Amino acid sequence: MSSPFLAIDIGNTRLKWALYEGAFPGAALQAHGAEFLDHIERLADGPWADLPAPGSMLGCVVAGDTLRRRAEEQITERFDCTPRWVVSSAGEAGIVNGYDHPTRLGADRFVAMIGARHRMLAQGPERPMVVVLIGTAVTVEAIDASGKFLGGLILPGHGIMLRALESGTAGLHVPTGEVREFPTNTSDALTSGGTYAIAGAVERMVQHVRSHCGAEPACFMTGGAGWKMAPAMNGHFELVESLIMDGLLVIAKERAPAAG
Numbered sequence: 001m002s003s004p005f006l007a008i009d010i011g012n013t014r015l016k017w018a019l020y021e022g023a024f025p026g027a028a029l030q031a032h033g034a035e036f037l038d039h040i041e042r043l044a045d046g047p048w049a050d051l052p053a054p055g056s057m058l059g060c061v062v063a064g065d066t067l068r069r070r071a072e073e074q075i076t077e078r079f080d081c082t083p084r085w086v087v088s089s090a091g092e093a094g095i096v097n098g099y100d101h102p103t104r105l106g107a108d109r110f111v112a113m114i115g116a117r118h119r120m121l122a123q124g125p126e127r128p129m130v131v132v133l134i135g136t137a138v139t140v141e142a143i144d145a146s147g148k149f150l151g152g153l154i155l156p157g158h159g160i161m162l163r164a165l166e167s168g169t170a171g172l173h174v175p176t177g178e179v180r181e182f183p184t185n186t187s188d189a190l191t192s193g194g195t196y197a198i199a200g201a202v203e204r205m206v207q208h209v210r211s212h213c214g215a216e217p218a219c220f221m222t223g224g225a226g227w228k229m230a231p232a233m234n235g236h237f238e239l240v241e242s243l244i245m246d247g248l249l250v251i252a253k254e255r256a257p258a259a260g
């Protein structure tokens with residue numbers, strides 16, 4: 001019998017959590033939620049108050065040690081399980097990490113690539129991949145068909161782009177606009193500029209992977225603002241909200257001592 005498994009992803013804007021029936025890919029989702037980082041203290045007595053107790057947890061955190069400790073306080077206050085966090089390594093669960101300093105790669109990026117590779121292999125033969133995370137920042141990862149992470153881009157997310165423009169100019173304090181091919185007002189120009197900046201970077205990475213690997217990459221997208229980007233993407237991008245949680249399930253399963 002497996003016990004419930006708690007997966008946690010702490011980004012620079014929100015803590016996302018998901019409780020699964022067990023620590024294996026494809027496990028049924030029992031409950032999930034997200035809290036802005038200022039509200040982490042509410043978890044134990046709020047959304048987690050009535051959850052079945054997880055037997056284990058695994059998370060990834062890129063929001064710093066203070067946030068990690070605040071999350072650990074909630075976990076240990078409410079549950080009887082040891083907080084465990086993924087650290088990017090030279091290789092795990094089918095991904096070989098080509099970063100100059102593998103441990104400096106954001107754990108969310110590493111875990112999302114593991115989730116994407118697992119998903120791609122479940123769909124068919126090995127292919128190169130482009131994996132896009134659209135959170136506070138945007139990352140665009142390139143992975144070859146063997147699972148080697150070739151490298152990735154980091155660019156500002158929508159919110160950071162807009163705040164940077166607002167704070168660096170006098171005339172760009174306007175409400176959010178619509179994405180238009182040919183924007184004719186300031187709001188639409190800003191919203192479209194941010195969206196196509198991200199879409200353009202992604203398109204360029206798809207080209208790089210296509211010519212480097214000589215094959216069409218499988219493309220996956222995730223993150224809190226992924227749904228906003230989806231309509232502006234060229235080509236086939238699969239939007240998978242749970243990519244990081246999927247990666248945590250794959251890692252948890254692989255790390256568990258073999259059963260029976």
Ligand SMILES: Nc1ncnc2c1ncn2[C@@H]1O[C@H](COP(=O)(O)OP(=O)(O)O)[C@@H](O)[C@H]1O
Nearest residue numbers: 011012013014135136137157158159223224225
């Ligand atoms: N409830 C929400 N409503 C609208 N947009 C949101 C919401 N939550 C997140 N976003 C968008 O998603 C981005 C953050 O996504 P998220 O996946 O939470 O980031 P991170 O992993 O960096 O914490 C924000 O910059 C914002 O644009």
Ligand SMILES: CC(C)(COP(=O)(O)O)[C@@H](O)C(=O)NCCC(=O)O
Nearest residue numbers: 011012062104105106108135136137
């Ligand atoms: C690039 C990131 C800021 C993305 O954070 P997020 O948008 O998910 O909050 C994070 O993965 C990070 O801090 N990475 C460490 C540096 C690196 O990956 O090179």
Ligand SMILES: [K+]
Nearest residue numbers: 010011108135
């Ligand atoms: K994230």
